[in-house]
Amino acid sequence: MTDAPILSVSELSKNFxxxxxxxxxxxxxQPGELLGVxxxxxxxxxxxxxxxxxxxxPTSGEVFFKGKKISHLPPYKIVRLGIARTxxxxxxxxxxxxxxxxxxxLYSPRMRQLAGGHxxxxxxxxxxxxxxxxxxxxxxxxxKTAGALPQGYLKRLxxxxxxxxxxxxxxxxxxxxxxxxxxxASIVPIIEKIRMAGKxxxxxxxxxxxxxRIADRVIVMNYGEKIADGPAEAVMEDEAVKSAYLGxxxx
Amino acid sequence: MLVGTTIYALINTAILALMAIGxxxxxxxxxxxxxxxxxxxVFAAYGIWGMLNxxxxxxxxxxxxxxxxxxxxxxxxxxxxLLRVRGQALSxxxxxxxxxxxxxxxxxxxxxxGFEYTLPVFMDRSFIIAGTYVDFQRLAILGFSAVLxxxxxxxxxxxxxxxxxxxxxxxxxxxxxxxxxxxxxxMLSVSFGAGxxxxxxxxxxxxGSIAPGEGYDVLIKALxxxxxxxxxxxxxxxxASFIVGFAERFTDTYIGSHWTMIVSLAAILLVLTIKxxxxxxxxxxxxxxx
Numbered sequence: 001m002t003d004a005p006i007l008s009v010s011e012l013s014k015n016f017x018x019x020x021x022x023x024x025x026x027x028x029x030q031p032g033e034l035l036g037v038x039x040x041x042x043x044x045x046x047x048x049x050x051x052x053x054x055x056x057x058p059t060s061g062e063v064f065f066k067g068k069k070i071s072h073l074p075p076y077k078i079v080r081l082g083i084a085r086t087x088x089x090x091x092x093x094x095x096x097x098x099x100x101x102x103x104x105x106l107y108s109p110r111m112r113q114l115a116g117g118h119x120x121x122x123x124x125x126x127x128x129x130x131x132x133x134x135x136x137x138x139x140x141x142x143x144k145t146a147g148a149l150p151q152g153y154l155k156r157l158x159x160x161x162x163x164x165x166x167x168x169x170x171x172x173x174x175x176x177x178x179x180x181x182x183x184x185a186s187i188v189p190i191i192e193k194i195r196m197a198g199k200x201x202x203x204x205x206x207x208x209x210x211x212x213r214i215a216d217r218v219i220v221m222n223y224g225e226k227i228a229d230g231p232a233e234a235v236m237e238d239e240a241v242k243s244a245y246l247g248x249x250x251x
Numbered sequence: 252m253l254v255g256t257t258i259y260a261l262i263n264t265a266i267l268a269l270m271a272i273g274x275x276x277x278x279x280x281x282x283x284x285x286x287x288x289x290x291x292x293v294f295a296a297y298g299i300w301g302m303l304n305x306x307x308x309x310x311x312x313x314x315x316x317x318x319x320x321x322x323x324x325x326x327x328x329x330x331x332x333l334l335r336v337r338g339q340a341l342s343x344x345x346x347x348x349x350x351x352x353x354x355x356x357x358x359x360x361x362x363x364x365g366f367e368y369t370l371p372v373f374m375d376r377s378f379i380i381a382g383t384y385v386d387f388q389r390l391a392i393l394g395f396s397a398v399l400x401x402x403x404x405x406x407x408x409x410x411x412x413x414x415x416x417x418x419x420x421x422x423x424x425x426x427x428x429x430x431x432x433x434x435x436x437x438m439l440s441v442s443f444g445a446g447x448x449x450x451x452x453x454x455x456x457x458x459g460s461i462a463p464g465e466g467y468d469v470l471i472k473a474l475x476x477x478x479x480x481x482x483x484x485x486x487x488x489x490x491a492s493f494i495v496g497f498a499e500r501f502t503d504t505y506i507g508s509h510w511t512m513i514v515s516l517a518a519i520l521l522v523l524t525i526k527x528x529x530x531x532x533x534x535x536x537x538x539x540x541x
Contacts, residue, residue, distance in 0.1 A: 055427065079430035091422055104419075108429040165429065 006031045012061035021047045023224045034201045036211045039221030045204045080110045084167035086158040088174040094147035102126035105164035133160045152183035169200045176207040255383035256504045262389045264496030265396035271476035273447030279483035280420045281437035287351035289470030295449030296461040318449045325445030329438040355463040372457040392454045404485045479522045481532025
C-alpha cells in the first residue's frame with residue numbers, strides 16, 4: 001500500500017442551509033481497491049459521492065484524483081478524467097431499446113479522447129458491453145425497450161453505461177438496491193471482473209452481506225461524519241458503528 | 252378555386268413551419284423557450300436590409316454575416332443571461348421576452364417602418380401551377396422548408412449524435428454523467444435556433460416588409476404551432492403547420508379573411524382541450540399530472 005492514492009478526499013464538508021450534511025470527511029483510496037461506504041439513511045453517503053463527482057459543490061475541502069485537484073472542476077470534466085458513476089435511481093431512456101441507451105456514453109467526449117477519433121461500430125460495441133454485464137445475446141434482451149426491462153437489467157444497463165466510459169474509478173451508488181438475492185448474485189461476478197481488470201471501485205451499499213463479501217475496506221458514515229474505516233469485520237465490531245446501526249447510545 | 256386554395260394553404264403551411272422550426276429546435280434540445288425568437292427574426296431582416304442598402308455589401312455576403320451575427324447573438328444571450336436563470340422556466344421566458352422587447356422597440360425607435368424596408372426576392376418570376384399563379388419566392392419557401400425540416404428530422408432521429416442530443420433534452424443529469432457539457436449544448440441550441448430565425452426571415456420577408464411588429468407576429472405563430480404540435484416535437488411542428496396553415500387559407504377563401512385568426516385560435520383551443528400537451532407532446536397528460 002505504498003502507491004500514490006488514486007483518490008484523495010481531504011476534509012470534505014457540505015452544508016445544506018443550516019444542515020451539515022457532510023462534516024470533514026477525509027480518506028485515501030489506493031488503485032485497485034474496492035471501498036464500501038455504508039451507513040444509515042441520511043448519513044451523507046450519496047452527498048459524499050455527489051461532492052466527489054461535483055454534482056454538488058462542496059462547502060469546503062478538496063478532492064484529488066491521480067494527484068490532480070478536481071474539486072473545482074465541473075462534473076463533465078471530472079468524468080473525462082476517468083471517474084464514472086451510477087445513480088441509485090436509474091433514468092434510462094425508457095422508449096429506446098437497451099442497446100440504443102448506450103449511444104450517449106459511446107459518443108461521449110471521453111470516448112472520443114480514448115478512441116482518438118477512430119470509431120468502430122457503435123451498435124456492436126453497445127451489444128458487446130451489454131453482453132458483458134449479462135444481457136443474454138441469444139435471448140436478444142438488448143433489443144428490448146428499456147421500459148420493458150425488469151429492475152435487475154436496468155441496473156446492469158446503468159453499469160454498462162459506466163463501463164462504456166472506460167473509467168479508472170467506478171462509483172456505484174446503491175447498485176444492489178431494489179434487486180432480488182438472485183439478481184445481486186448475478187451482478188457480483190461482474191463487479192469482481194471489473195476489479196480484476198485493475199479498476200478502483202467505490203460502492204455505496206445498504207446490502208451489507210453482499211458488500212462485505214467483495215469489499216477490501218469499508219467506511220461507515222453517520223450524521224455526515226466518518227465514524228469508522230477499515231476491513232469489514234473490524235469495522236462491524238466497532239462500538240460507534242454498532243450503536244449507529246442499532247440506534248442506541250453506546251456504553 | 253379549390254386547387255388554388257390548396258396550393259396556397261400548402262405554402263402557408265411551409266411558412267408556418269419555417270417560422271416555428273427554430274423555436275422548436277431550441278426548446279426540443281435544451282428546454283429553453285426562447286421568447287426573443289421573433290426579435291432574432293427581425294434583427295436578421297434589418298441586418299440584411301442595412302447591409303444591402305446602406306453599406307452596399309453583396310447579397311450572399313450580407314446573408315452570411317446576418318446568419319453568423321444571429322448565431323453569435325444567440326450564444327451570447329445564453330452565456331450572459333440565460334445561464335444565470337437556467338432551469339427556472341418563468342425566468343427564462345421573462346428574460347428572453349425582455350431581450351426581444353428591447354431589440355424590437357429599439358427598431359421602432361429608429362422608425363424603420365415602411366414598404367421600402369424589405370428584402371429582395373430570389374428571382375422575380377411566376378409560374379402557373381394547375382391554373383394558379385405562384386411566384387418563385389413562395390415555391391422557394393416550400394422547397395427550403397421541406398429540406399430544412401427533413402434535415403433536422405434526419406439529424407435528430409437517425410444520426411446517433413442527434414439521438415444523443417435528444418437524450419440530453421430529456422435529462423441533464425445523464426448528460427453530465429457522461430462528460431457532456433449540457434450548458435454548451437444548450438448554448439448551441441439557442442444559437443442554432445437564432446440562426447434558423449435568420450434563414451426564415453431571408454425567405455419569408457420578401458413576401459412583405461420588415462417591421463418591428465413582425466417580431467411579435469412570428470413569435471406568436473411559432474408558439475401556436477409548437478403548442479399545438481407539442482413543444483419540442485418535429486413531427487408536431489409539421490402536423491400543426493398543416494392544421495393552422497390549411498385552416499387559415501380555407502377560412503380566408505370560403506368564410507372571410509377577418510375570420511382567419513378566430514379559426515386558427517379555435518383550432519388551437521380544440522387541440523389543447525383534447526390533448527393538453529399537444530398532438531405529439533411528451534409532457535404528461537392531464538390524468539398523469541393529477
